[in-house]
Amino acid sequence: MKKYIILALVALFSLSSCVLDDGTTRDPNKANEVLVRKVISSLSPTLRNVKYILYADAVVEGRESDAKFIKSHYFPNATIETADDKITITESLSNNQSMQSVVTTGGVKLTEGGSWTLEEVSGDKTILVGTYTGVQGAECTFTTTYTNGKEESEDYSVKILYSLVSNGIKMKVWGAGDMELKRSYTMSFTIDDNNPLIHYYSNTGGSRDTFYYINYFGGAMNIAYTDLVDNTSREVNILFDDDGDHIYN
């Protein structure tokens, strides 16, 4: 009799309990991936703004073929207004609105040591995107400071060595940047000049920038993150390889 009772109890437990739901996957690099994507998603659009500087530089220097190449690749349907001290590039957006990118040259060429600014004008809103010095083939400096006026800010100062290639713009990028959301987190990245990021900006259409996360082929980046709420820190070193993949170390 006892045997049957024990068998019944074992059957009770084995039949009643079960796995209700699968959990999530354990990935030791998942948090690192979140950090890297955040930096790349902020850095890439910043770097791609260099196309307006490239275009303005080609126009100012009289390099028509370069100007035509850049316009056809990145903003083929844009209208261009040229003045002595600025060049305005107006593009139509998908929501029937337009966006103006204004390169203010101040009448001084980059080859003469000029320092140009790039602004984005949308409606009655003007945002200073960045300040640019340097020329193609030489080490250029692009600094950009963004703040939403409240608690979020980004501050980058990167150097770019860029060149026009058959499918777009190839850039070597190094420098540093900081990001902050007050009372939430701070994050900084550094890219060593001995191992700069290699970024290909290729766009065959006229649409606004899309996020090409995979277009980094080489180089290394260090990211340091601090959680201001929990007072914890995290650091990640990332290496990009020639195939566009990346690993952490």
Place this chain on the structure above:
Amino acid sequence: MRRLKLLLVLTLLLSGTVIAQERQVEHSEDGQTVTVIRTLPKRIDQHNFRVGVGTMSFSTLLYHLSYADTGGPFTFRESVKDAETYLTNSFFTGVYSLNYSYHSRRWLQCGGTVNFWAITQSERDCVTNNKVENYCDWGMSIMPTFRFIYLYREKVQLYSSISAGIVVGNVNLMPCIDATLIGCSFGRKLYGFAELGLGTGGWGRIGIGYRFDSKKAKK
């Protein structure tokens, strides 16, 4: 049609009182056929204790879904924190039940049932695999129970039951209902049972029980 259905239900419920006799044909040694009529008692007067376990049911799942997850992560910082850990499988313990009923008339048992269940899950660090937090959603239903015996024999009983009460737990306080659509117990004093049901007890339940005469029955 409605009247026919009602008549069928009443017949099933009261069959214990109506079919109060058991006829058995026996043969005596001299070859004569004798029909023995055994009359089943109208009153039983026994205490019944049961312990069992059941499967998950829609109502137990609904109870836990009623506590809505707020969703997220909504900010970048929350995304980083979320990515630092992972969740293990969530595990349902089964519905464990405890029941007491008093078998008064042959066709009726009255008592109470307590069911308990839990869903457990852990959160672990992605790098070290150390446990960061344990999550446990539990519920307990407390209900009076009425069991209707429509086939009563010494070793076998067929029955249905209905219970209604409340569910308490770390989620919400809610009303609940439970019904045994059909159940069968087999055994004399120590018995086993198996049931198909709806409600907080689970759709399938099995267990063991013990019954003994009350003082009233011994008199």
